[in-house]
Amino acid sequence: MLTRQMSTRQMLTRQISMLAVFGGLPAPCLVGETVTLKQLELEQEGTKLIRQVRDVARDVHSHADQLNYFPEATHISKRTQQQHLDQIKSRVNEGLRPALKRLTEIQPQLPAWHQDIIDQMLTSAKALAADTNSAIRNRNSNGVVNNAYVELIININKHAEALAKISDAATDYVVAHQQAAEAGLKVPSH
Numbered sequence: 001m002l003t004r005q006m007s008t009r010q011m012l013t014r015q016i017s018m019l020a021v022f023g024g025l026p027a028p029c030l031v032g033e034t035v036t037l038k039q040l041e042l043e044q045e046g047t048k049l050i051r052q053v054r055d056v057a058r059d060v061h062s063h064a065d066q067l068n069y070f071p072e073a074t075h076i077s078k079r080t081q082q083q084h085l086d087q088i089k090s091r092v093n094e095g096l097r098p099a100l101k102r103l104t105e106i107q108p109q110l111p112a113w114h115q116d117i118i119d120q121m122l123t124s125a126k127a128l129a130a131d132t133n134s135a136i137r138n139r140n141s142n143g144v145v146n147n148a149y150v151e152l153i154i155n156i157n158k159h160a161e162a163l164a165k166i167s168d169a170a171t172d173y174v175v176a177h178q179q180a181a182e183a184g185l186k187v188p189s190h
Helices: 002-023 027-072 078-109 112-142 147-182
Strands: none
Touching: 027 078, 027 112, 027 147, 078 112, 112 147
C-alpha cells in the first residue's frame, strides 16, 4: 500500500509539474498543491495511527475480557490475573500513548471529523488508563478479588470496546470514502 501511496504522490507531483511547465501556473498554485499533498500525508498518517489505536484497543479488550471471567474461576492464579493486568498496562503505555500523542500533535491540521474522532478516542483512552491504574493498585494492595476490582475490570473492558468501535468506524469511513473517490463518485473532501 505504501508503494501505491508513493506512486500516487509522485503522479500528482508530476502532473503539477507538467501543468506548471505547459500551463504556466503561477507560483502560488504550486505552493497550494504542495500544501494539499502535505494534508494528504497527514490524513494518511492519522488513519494509520487510528488503526494502531484500534488494534491496541482490541488487544486490551481481549485481556480485560479474560479478567472478566477470572473472579468466578477459583483455579485461576493471582499471578495469571496480574499478567493480564500487566499486558493491559503495557499496551496502554507502549501502544496507545505514542499513537494518541502523535494524533494530538497533528490533530489541528486534520479535517474536523478527524479531530472529533481523536477527541472521542482521547476521552476513552484516558478513562481506560485511569481504570487500569486503579485496578493494578486495588489488586496489588490486598491481593483479593473484590467488587471494586471487578467493577474496574468491567470498566476497562467497556472503555477498550468503545475505543475499538470508534476507531473501527473511522477506519471504515476512510476506506469507504477512498473507494467512492476511486470509483469516480463525487464525494465531499475530508
